[in-house]
Amino acid sequence: MSATTVAIVSASGAVLGAIAGGLITGLVTVRNTRIQTAAQREGEKEARRDQQSGQHREIRRTAYGEFLNAAIDLQEKCREVLRTPIDTASDTLQAAHACAFVLRRRVNVIVLEGPPKVARAATQYSTAAFNYYDAILAVAQQAAQANSGGAIREFTDDNCRQASTVVAEKNAEFVGAAREVLGGDV
Numbered sequence: 001m002s003a004t005t006v007a008i009v010s011a012s013g014a015v016l017g018a019i020a021g022g023l024i025t026g027l028v029t030v031r032n033t034r035i036q037t038a039a040q041r042e043g044e045k046e047a048r049r050d051q052q053s054g055q056h057r058e059i060r061r062t063a064y065g066e067f068l069n070a071a072i073d074l075q076e077k078c079r080e081v082l083r084t085p086i087d088t089a090s091d092t093l094q095a096a097h098a099c100a101f102v103l104r105r106r107v108n109v110i111v112l113e114g115p116p117k118v119a120r121a122a123t124q125y126s127t128a129a130f131n132y133y134d135a136i137l138a139v140a141q142q143a144a145q146a147n148s149g150g151a152i153r154e155f156t157d158d159n160c161r162q163a164s165t166v167v168a169e170k171n172a173e174f175v176g177a178a179r180e181v182l183g184g185d186v
Contacts, residue, residue, distance in 0.1 A: 067106040074099040082153040121177040125170035132163040
């Protein structure tokens with residue numbers, strides 16, 4: 001082979017090597033870009049899921065807190081009814097009735113928000129609170145019929161005391177279920 005042929009073959013080899021190297025580099029670059037783009041998209045999806053999860057957790061936290069406050073408000077109103085003199089109990093009874101109405105609305109939100117364990121605990125807690133409220137109403141009615149002039153508390157019976165105990169138990173169960181779902185304090 002002549003020197004010219006060797007030079008042409010060498011030059012051709014160099015050019016083909018450069019083209020092949022560029023082609024391989026280009027393919028690797030395209031592949032790496034696709035991998036990075038896919039990873040970036042997955043990261044963005046994960047960030048959106050985390051944000052949505054955080055927002056949903058905050059919605060639940062708010063709903064659980066509002067429910068808990070409504071249940072406690074009803075319990076406090078019931079205790080206030082017991083301290084009220086029979087002849088002035090109508091305003092306090094109306095306030096307790098308003099608290100019961102708010103609690104009824106709040107439990108519906110918990111049932112919708114879930115999860116089932118918390119919805120069940122909220123339903124049981126609200127049922128216990130309504131039973132306590134009904135027991136207080138029965139005691140108030142007995143006190144009004146007796147017309148003794150004293151506080152409604154004088155007519156408290158075992159049913160009323162038992163209902164109060166059940167409310168406290170159901171409160172603890174609801175708070176425990178809510179904390180479990182929220183991953184900490186309510």
